[in-house]
Amino acid sequence: MGGLAGEAQHPGTLPVQQMGAGDHAFLCYDGDAPGWDVLAAFVWAGLVRGEKVIVLGPPHLSEADVRARLQEAPGLAAASGYERTQLELSSMRELILPQRRFTADRQWRRITEEAEAARAAGYSGLRTCIDMGWVADLGAGLDVMMDRERRAGHLFADGFYSEICAYDRRRFPGPVLEAMCRAHPRNLLPRLGQLRCLYGNGTLRVIGEADLATAPRFAEALSALFRNSGASGPVTVDLRRTGFLSAECAAELVRRIARSAPERPVRVRCSAGHALLLRRLGVDPAGLEVTG
Structure with a gap:
């Protein structure tokens, strides 16, 4: 469509x-x-x-x-x-x-x-x-x-x-x-299970379901975010309109954050449930902005 x-x-x-x-x-x-x-x-x-x-x-x-x-x-x-x-x-x-x-x-x-x-x-x-x-x-x-x-x-x-x-x-x-x-x-979004990734000003907005079916799209979007945001400056991943976040997709985000340079802070905006999953996978709580 x-x-x-x-x-x-x-x-x-x-x-x-x-x-x-x-x-x-x-x-x-x-x-x-x-x-x-x-x-x-x-x-x-x-x-x-x-x-x-x-x-x-x-x-x-x-x-x-x-x-x-x-x-x-x-x-x-x-x-x-x-x-x-x-x-x-x-x-x-x-x-x-x-x-x-x-x-x-x-x-x-x-x-x-x-x-x-x-x-x-x-x-x-x-x-x-x-x-x-x-x-x-x-x-x-x-x-x-x-x-x-x-x-x-x-x-x-x-x-x-x-x-x-x-x-x-x-x-x-x-x-x-x-x-x-x-x-x-x-x-x-016109169907259940869809994932839409929107970019702008060093921010990636992840909308929909980040699950097994959409994991390649999620990984591609993260790669594009870090690749296109320059070598420095803050990066934001906005998960506030992400429904289901699979462990696989969460782990991919954690890996991207871990590989990011120390002088390039990464902030994740997310729900309390997603924050709990990310903390268990090793994300520094200081980099999480929890809403709702």
Whole structure:
């Protein structure tokens, strides 16, 4: 799948597992249906956390089709023990009823009503997956959709509501996708298990899963960082958006740090769990910047 130019340096790029409460995320996909593994991870995480979850799937798929795709998504077990009413499969047409014409104000009111109902029912939050195929299905203008996306920030202000907007790249012009990628605070990796490495100013940001499958990519990125950052000056490896960090990948990072010249400090920004692994492999705690 070809990437968007704006994705390469989007400051909010992350794997879906790291989406937080109140996040508004962009997902771009190819094919006849969204990245079901990503959406399923979002759905099941919400159910486990006791949130109300609403999925507005691709308009051409039935409710049974959407449910089957979510349950069959590879790599994840469906949440167990949730009430049937906790997961709602719907459509934008149903959401805006009794109106038939989409307006941002109508959609915002309905989402606010759903959030209030979720609070009253005792849910810990409300999250929605919205396939943007509704734009063509309802005959809405692209300008109307883009205006909604750009001005929807108030929905997320208190952290109760979170949302994925999934765009089929075949159905939207490239400039629109680029603009919508920039308009969303979060930009999701399109598949589970992916690794994206971003460079800039002596810093390597590692986003996604650094595991056995992606270890060669991780090692290549570290090599490029140290090779392209000059012979001196500080180097930073940012693991704050790294999900799983395998022992193999952690050991490769430790080896790179050990081979670095003393006058060239290496700082690793990471979670407490990753810091524990790195310390056990011999990294000096003074070089770790632990967050979260």
